[in-house]
Amino acid sequence: MTSHVELRDLGHAYDNGHFLFRHGNADLKSGRITAIVGPSGSGKSTLLAILAGWVAPTEGEVIRHEIKDLGWVPQLPIGVSRRTVLDHVMLPMLIRGFPRRRAQVRAESILQEFGLADIADKPYGQLSGGEAQRLMLARAVATARDLMLVDEPTASLDRASARTVIASIRHLAMQGSVVAVATHDLELRDVCDDVIDLGRWADNI
Ligand SMILES: Nc1ncnc2c1ncn2[C@@H]1O[C@H](COP(=O)(O)OP(=O)(O)OP(=O)(O)O)[C@@H](O)[C@H]1O
Numbered sequence: 616m617t618s619h620v621e622l623r624d625l626g627h628a629y630d631n632g633h634f635l636f637r638h639g640n641a642d643l644k645s646g647r648i649t650a651i652v653g654p655s656g657s658g659k660s661t662l663l664a665i666l667a668g669w670v671a672p673t674e675g676e677v678i679r680h681e682i683k684d685l686g687w688v689p690q691l692p693i694g695v696s697r698r699t700v701l702d703h704v705m706l707p708m709l710i711r712g713f714p715r716r717r718a719q720v721r722a723e724s725i726l727q728e729f730g731l732a733d734i735a736d737k738p739y740g741q742l743s744g745g746e747a748q749r750l751m752l753a754r755a756v757a758t759a760r761d762l763m764l765v766d767e768p769t770a771s772l773d774r775a776s777a778r779t780v781i782a783s784i785r786h787l788a789m790q791g792s793v794v795a796v797a798t799h800d801l802e803l804r805d806v807c808d809d810v811i812d813l814g815r816w817a818d819n820i
Pocket residue numbers: 629630635653654655656657658659660661662
């Protein structure tokens with residue numbers, strides 16, 4: 616069976632007891648990008664956190680099939696200004712105990728995949744917004760591929776950079792990841808294969 620995630624009758628309320636959404640159902644599948652859309656405050660980041668298992672939903676079930684690891688790509692890229700692109704992809708592997716040589720070979724191959732090989736030696740502080748965002752995807756992939764959770768990846772980018780990031784997200788899905796992307800970006804939403812509209816889930820309250 617390939618990796619996928621089932622959301623069944625999902626509902627969530629924080630401590631104030633007010634539901635953000637209820638009775639939500641969806642299937643997030645390997646090789647497909649699912650957009651999570653909805654107005655500001657509708658619960659997009661909350662749903663990503665539920666998918667990650669960091670927040671327990673108030674109602675319903677998250678059933679993970681063949682998901683052994685997950686990657687999280689934050690909305691704002693975070694890096695160490697003087698460290699290189701290659702260092703950023705190697706670091707999560709070194710932390711997990713990969714031998715340095717193996718981590719480097721694997722990091723170089725991932726940078727190739729994400730079109731970042733030419734800037735492998737560039738310090739993080741000199742990257743464009745689009746390059747930094749693609750680096751966050753590449754870094755997440757270094758240790759996890761089954762489920763990739765991406766929060767507003769194009770929010771702070773111009774169109775040209777946003778397109779390079781969208782291409783990288785598509786690449787991830789083509790490699791078989793289950794990809795969920797919270798977004799307000801209509802162009803990104805249009806290239807996604809499936810859509811969870813939290814505005815609709817809110818109508819079930
Ligand atoms: N840990 C928390 N405890 C209580 N309330 C929270 C918590 N996290 C988020 N909320 C509230 O839940 C609602 C949904 O927040 P969330 O960040 O999931 O929405 P969003 O759709 O991602 O919003 P945006 O598009 O503005 O990023 C908001 O009203 C927020 O204030």
